[in-house]
Amino acid sequence: MTKLGYLGPEGTYSHTMALRYAAEHECQPVCCYSLSSVFQQVDDGFLDMGIVPVENSTEGSVGETLDLLLSCEGIYVNAELLLPVRHHLLARPGTVLAGIEKVYSHPQALAQCRKFIAEHLPGAQLVETASTAAAALAVASAPLNAAAIGSDNAAATYALELLSSDIQSNNDNVTRFLVISRDNPVPAVPAKTSLALAVLDHPGALSRILREFSLRAINLTRIESRPAGSKLGDYIFFIDLVGRVDDPVVAEAVEALSNNTLWIKFLGCYPACEGMKSYQQYQGSGYSNIQQLRGKIDLVDDEILYLLTMRQRLVDRVADLKKDTCEVIDQTREAEIMNRVKEQARENNLNTDMVVKIFRLMLLESVRRQKTLISASL
Numbered sequence: 001m002t003k004l005g006y007l008g009p010e011g012t013y014s015h016t017m018a019l020r021y022a023a024e025h026e027c028q029p030v031c032c033y034s035l036s037s038v039f040q041q042v043d044d045g046f047l048d049m050g051i052v053p054v055e056n057s058t059e060g061s062v063g064e065t066l067d068l069l070l071s072c073e074g075i076y077v078n079a080e081l082l083l084p085v086r087h088h089l090l091a092r093p094g095t096v097l098a099g100i101e102k103v104y105s106h107p108q109a110l111a112q113c114r115k116f117i118a119e120h121l122p123g124a125q126l127v128e129t130a131s132t133a134a135a136a137l138a139v140a141s142a143p144l145n146a147a148a149i150g151s152d153n154a155a156a157t158y159a160l161e162l163l164s165s166d167i168q169s170n171n172d173n174v175t176r177f178l179v180i181s182r183d184n185p186v187p188a189v190p191a192k193t194s195l196a197l198a199v200l201d202h203p204g205a206l207s208r209i210l211r212e213f214s215l216r217a218i219n220l221t222r223i224e225s226r227p228a229g230s231k232l233g234d235y236i237f238f239i240d241l242v243g244r245v246d247d248p249v250v251a252e253a254v255e256a257l258s259n260n261t262l263w264i265k266f267l268g269c270y271p272a273c274e275g276m277k278s279y280q281q282y283q284g285s286g287y288s289n290i291q292q293l294r295g296k297i298d299l300v301d302d303e304i305l306y307l308l309t310m311r312q313r314l315v316d317r318v319a320d321l322k323k324d325t326c327e328v329i330d331q332t333r334e335a336e337i338m339n340r341v342k343e344q345a346r347e348n349n350l351n352t353d354m355v356v357k358i359f360r361l362m363l364l365e366s367v368r369r370q371k372t373l374i375s376a377s378l
């Protein structure tokens with residue numbers, strides 16, 4: 001039977017997720033005692049798959065999972081799963097709410113149930129444990145004045161009762177898990193693709209990377225930075241995008257990233273989870289029909305207009321500096337600009353006459369605008 005590793009001990013939310021996945025996919029959950037052990041055992045072939053938490057809607061990313069995804073060669077993401085986090089107050093049979101003096105749980109779970117504790121257990125001592133499962137285990141052999149905060153699965157695992165259900169302050173608290181394995185069959189659409197990349201250290205590199213996606217209407221559902229572990233200020237970016245890795249538009253964007261990246265690592269392509277917003281927004285991409293192409297042309301036009309606006313703002317600032325001399329036209333600078341753009345036009349196989357006309361028009365407009373601004377300020 002297929003073996004699925006999860007971060008134990010039994011009764012953790014990872015265990016709950018593993019049980020749910022195993023029920024649907026006929027596999028056997030295997031308890032591991034660290035995230036790196038899940039990755040290592042998948043890599044060694046002892047486990048076929050692993051299930052690992054990657055982010056929580058309240059607490060943010062699980063950095064260790066991201067680091068392991070990056071450092072383990074030949075391990076890919078095959079699925080994403082969402083688990084709504086439901087905390088309950090667990091206690092041994094016979095315990096009553098009024099008699100509880102100690103509450104055990106992981107610090108995050110205690111924090112996430114702050115309102116309930118303040119209202120119903122204001123005098124109780126809070127005891128922090130390594131996991132919600134460890135809290136349930138402690139309470140299973142404690143006197144009847146103790147309770148744990150954890151899942152219904154932890155209650156079942158350690159023969160505890162639910163004294164109060166759904167005691168979390170935020171009902172939208174969700175943890176996202178990834179299923180990892182050694183192979184990565186490209187799924188049917190809708191799918192997501194995860195990448196990690198190191199951005200070159202020059203101004204604008206990150207914005208150019210993001211532009212390659214926005215120009216192609218590729219929706220990024222997540223971008224996360226992690227320290228590269230080398231020197232302070234060096235970061236690695238983790239990107240999740242909506243689209244299959246073999247979609248020509250996605251492939252073209254990834255190819256275009258190479259000008260601004262040191263390296264790119266493909267982390268996996270997997271079905272987009274139905275609960276994710278991005279899934280509902282997924283329209284499909286491509287270059288195959290006129291609507292799709294016109295949509296992309298509109299995005300490029302938006303970008304041109306945005307850049308014209310940015311250029312105009314800079315020209316206005318130069319006008320400010322020219323107030324004293326009132327000499328607006330700078331022939332040397334204009335020649336420099338024209339030479340540069342002509343060369344780039346040739347390199348990019350653009351009609352140089354057209355590019356020259358556009359830039360002449362822009363420079364003419366700069367001069368007109370600067371003259372108006374300067375005379376208005378005098």
Ligand SMILES: O=C(O)C(=O)C[C@]1(C(=O)O)C=C[C@@H](O)C=C1
Binds near residue numbers: 319330334362363370
């Ligand atoms: O660089 C300058 O001095 C500017 O005023 C900007 C600018 C331009 O639009 O790029 C505008 C007019 C000058 O003749 C040269 C260049």
